Amino acid sequence: MHTCTKLKSEFIKKWMKGLQICCSSKTNMDFLERKKKIKLCADIALASAKNSTTSWCIALISEAKKHDENKTLVDNLLGPELRIKPQKTNHQMSASHKRARSKKILKKSHHVCQRMKKMGPPKSNIATYITKILVKERTQVLKRLVPGGESMDEISLIKEALDYILSLKVQVDVMRTLANATEVLNQSDSTIFD
Amino acid sequence: MLHCHYTTMNIPGNTSGTDVSVLERQQARMKWQQQQQEGLSNGNDHRFRARVEIKPDPDLQYEWPDFSDACQDQLIPPLMTDHNVKKRKTHEDYKQKAVSKENGVKDKKIKGCSDENSTETSLKEKPKVVETQKQEYIHVRARRGQATDSHSLAERVRREKISERMKYLQDLVPGCNKITGKAGMLDEIINYVQSLQKQVEFLSMKLATLQPRLDFDIDSLIMKEMFEIPAIGYSSEVANSTYFQVNSLLEMGNSPIDTMLRRSTGGPVSIPEAFVLSSCFNQMQPGVTWDGDLHNLYRMEIQQESTTIPFQPHKFTGSYEGSNLKMEL
Secondary structure, three states: OOOHHHHHHHHHHHHHHHHHHHHHHHHOOOHHHHHHHHHEEEEEEHHHHHHOOOOHHHHHHHHHHOOHHHHHHHHHHHHHHHHHHHHHHHHHHHHHHHHHHHHHHHHHHHHHHHHHHHOOOOOOOHHHHHHHHHHHHHHHHHHHHHOOOOOOOOOHHHHHHHHHHHHHHHHHHHHHHHHHHHHHHHHHHHHHHH | OOOOOOOOOOOOOOOHHHHHHHHHHHHHHHHHHHHHHHHHHOOOOOOOOOOOOOOOOOOOOOOOOOOOOOOOOOOOOHHOOOOHHHHHHHHOOOOOEEEEOOOOEEEOOOHHHHHHHHHHHHHHHHHHHHHHHHOOEEEOOOOOOOOHHHHHHHHHHHHHHHHHHHHHHHHHHOOOOOOOOHHHHHHHHHHHHHHHHHHHHHHHHHHHHHHOOOOOOOHHHHHHHHHHHHHHHHHHHHHOOOOOOOOHHOOOOOOOHHHHOOOOOOOEEEEEEEHHHHHHOOOOOOOOOHHHHHHHHHHHHOOOOOOOOOOHHHHHHHHHHHOOOOOOO
């Protein structure tokens, strides 16, 4: 739990900091904009608070940086020591893309070879065939869900997904308590003012 | 010396267990390395004892175990020259396969494996091996009665890695205990990730509605939280909040809380130092024990830009006069 609370405190700090930066830029925002800002700040804060080199973190941050308006926000949140990340990101992403592509080519040729060998009973075992299709489908879906998941092989995808789940849990915890606290605050305010 | 030696580590759930197992593993590894050295000196051993190890971090609950397969074998060039297909194929139960692995990238050079099978390229392998000696290698030994094809070995290693991670998943994702099989587990993961993401969306929407502006006032939130706990008997969810050690504040006394709630401006100056502490951090009041985290968090918050909190000044000014405070965030 100790590391968890540390992570949570880091997350809150960065989140509040990010929100302040957003707040200072514009005065009046409508509801949807506010929600977007909150979510964005939360995501970036989480990714930077983790301070790790998992690829979903990097993918999230680089995704956010693509939009110019978020750039200052992201830079401020990341802090000076982590600003090296974007360069790494590009390398990693391009490298992983290349890797993925070359792997795909390898796999395809490999599969063709194997298929040539196993011309025998192709679909005698329908169950496994179906399972394989299902698994394929679901890995595709998971790749879409996890940020930066498209360019990962299956093993690291699962690892990233689990890490991502952990951090999402933390994020949800923190946000929920904050929401409850503000709710209580507002309620008490209203009752007091009555 | 024939050994069939394929071990994967089971990660126990408690920290003490992992400590012990780490020790055990280290000892075992030392033994194995010694034995390997002996075997090499004997000169008859082109069969490695193989280990695939995964070392976890001790704190498993919220930290992610380190998945880097750290195998501390050291490939020795003379051994690679013993790659002789005919020799190996006579021992059907044992085959070695070296999988080169870059750090953090789990590529399997299956091509490299298949190259080993041909005698003519065994010599070519030598410089390659020497180059990649510093990288980590996974040596895998085929189990008795199973296929010794390099491809299937690679497949098996991969499958076992995946199944190991599926085990972690069962602990992490609720309701995964009864599901076996990759497809079902993947389905659960997907559902869980989607639900978590939707929760984040929903919560951010809720926060957007609750707060007219984007500034959140953590100080007053925490204080209010404390007050509301005795007053309304709020759910334990709030008590277990991430606002650390709220209980320590609660212990400081409930009576002034009522006065604060009723907005008595002439409140006693001997208001619990909690308020003072949470609001003005330039002067840390002595005698208040806070967790280090809390200190740092508040200090960070206070040092940032100030935005006045709209709803509270009239509540607190009376009490804070003595402490020379403006509510600042």
